[in-house]
Amino acid sequence: MLHPEIESLDREAMKALQARKLAALGERLAASPAWREHFAQAGMHPRDLAAPDGLAHAPTLEKADLRARYPFPLLTVEPARVARFFATSGTTGLPVLFGFTADDLRLLTRQVARQVYCCGVRPGDRVYQGFGYGLWMGGPAHERAIEAVGATCFPVGPGRSELVIEWLRDLAWNVATVSPLFLAHLVRAARERGIDPKKDWRLRTAVVGGQAVSRAFRDQLEGEFPAGFTVRNNYGTTESGGPNLGATCPHSHERDEMHLINEDTVLTEVLDPKTLQPVAPGEIGEIVVTTLDKEASPVVRWRTRDLTRLGERPYDCACGRRGMPTIGRIIGRSDDMLKVRGVLVFPSQIEDVIAGTPGTVKDAWQIYVDTVDGAPNSMTVAIECERTQEGARPDLAAAVARGLAGRLGLKVPVECHPHGTLPRYEAKAQRVLLKERRP
Ligand SMILES: [Zn+2]
Known part of the structure; x- marks a missing residue:
């Protein structure tokens, strides 16, 4: 352990430490009009974080809360005190800045x-x-x-x-x-x-x-x-x-x-x-x-x-x-969790099947979801074959489809594409792509 004085605390000691810090956090947030307004939505004040059940009743924070306070959402200190800004990867919309x-x-x-x-x-x-x-x-x-x-x-x-x-x-x-x-x-x-x-x-x-x-x-x-x-x-x-x-x-x-x-x-x-x-x-x-x-x-x-x-x-x-x-x-x-024809599907389950099928490229795959009125209706899984497996594309697609049927209990069409044709992601991969179909 790098910090044994903290890392070896038992759960009770950790909770006591957290409770002290929550009370101090409430004091700091109480000085901020934006935070007072945020807590007021739930009929609370930031100082309520000091109560034993204060956090459990506090309002949650969502992307929309941050976007509404563009460009420095809930910064809480003077901008001049910020040494550095980082931002979310911003796959949709402008990146959100954190000081x-x-x-x-x-x-x-x-x-x-x-x-x-x-x-x-x-x-x-x-x-x-x-x-x-x-x-x-x-x-x-x-x-x-x-x-x-x-x-x-x-x-x-x-x-x-x-x-x-x-x-x-x-x-x-x-x-x-x-x-x-x-x-x-x-x-x-x-x-x-x-x-x-x-x-x-x-x-x-x-x-x-x-x-x-x-x-x-x-x-x-x-x-x-x-x-x-x-x-x-x-x-x-x-x-x-x-x-x-x-x-x-x-x-x-x-x-x-x-x-x-x-x-x-x-x-x-x-x-x-x-x-x-x-x-x-x-x-x-x-x-x-x-x-x-x-x-x-x-x-x-x-x-x-x-x-x-x-x-x-x-x-x-x-x-x-x-x-x-x-x-x-x-x-x-939880945004990516899909309910397709009544079955709950996580992209990680699909990845497991692809990774477990020899001959597929492990980091190049997509799920295309057809939606009707915004609700997922059907999906197609796209995979890639390794360069050496070019001749076996239909077999690979069939093998992955069998794996998915066994794992999800769903018949899912699988397309196998040539090596190098699907997108690669360096940071967060966007595996699920939605396509609205007009009935
Ligand atoms: Zn451990």
Whole structure:
């Protein structure tokens, strides 16, 4: 543990710490007219966060609340005190800006350093930092964290794969912080150039984030590297103040889970998306976050729309982090959850089937959904075949269709496209594309 004084707190001590910080947060928000107005919608005042059930009754925060306060939504400090702005990836509409004071940047460094340490990054490691820079915080946050734990950072960012596959060999990088799809791309690019990641690279750990991938995808990726190599998840959102929510310890990695590892600074609820009541262990819920320490652009009960399963025994991990519950991987977004002919479908289920079918390209696939009056009516899955499988396209499509029928209980048409024809995504992949059909 990088911060044993916090990471080894038990659940009661953690909740007491959160309660003290919630009261202080309420005081800070009470000074902001925009926050007072937001709480007033629920008949509350920010100071009500000090009450034992204050947070559970507080209004949730949605994208529309932020968009309505363009361009600096709920900034809460003077703009001149902001050292840096980051933004959401903005797949629809303008990006939403989030401010960070100098203290917020120090907080971010501490949060992400704890995560990468939990994921196995150690002083002296040589880290290929492959997350993006610019307005997106993935790159800058990891760069600070890598330096803070005493490892050596090579801030290449995404892209430049020709260079990266050579340097992975020549500079003997042993850790990569990177999107899982880009790592898969690097493996392919290396093989095409006669470089064998199993023999020629020294990677021991990849800390991946930025998008949800299936267990099958992870297992396949781990199989491309020498024995002992692990792909560790690191999860967060811009609204929570960075890639600062989830991280995998060696024990939770075995169960395909991660810890909510910054519970002392970002309080996380896992709630039923319909009733907003906490889910029981083992159940699926939406991650809802409250930033406890952030000065600029704090959030209270931000609905991430990310769905996960709370661990079966969330407070009982053998690593000793008993105040920080475990959750499963992100299984999709509540926005992406589809109900097709009465059957609930998550894109991650479809990804599992594609990743488990040899000959398909794991990171190039789409779901096309026909809607009638805005409601999903039918869907088609588009996949790509590996370059060497060009002749087997109809067979691949049939194999995936069989897999989907078994997994979803739905007959889904599958189209298999030539290699390189479907879109690739560097950050968050948009797998579900809606198409309105006029009846
Ligand atoms: Zn653990």
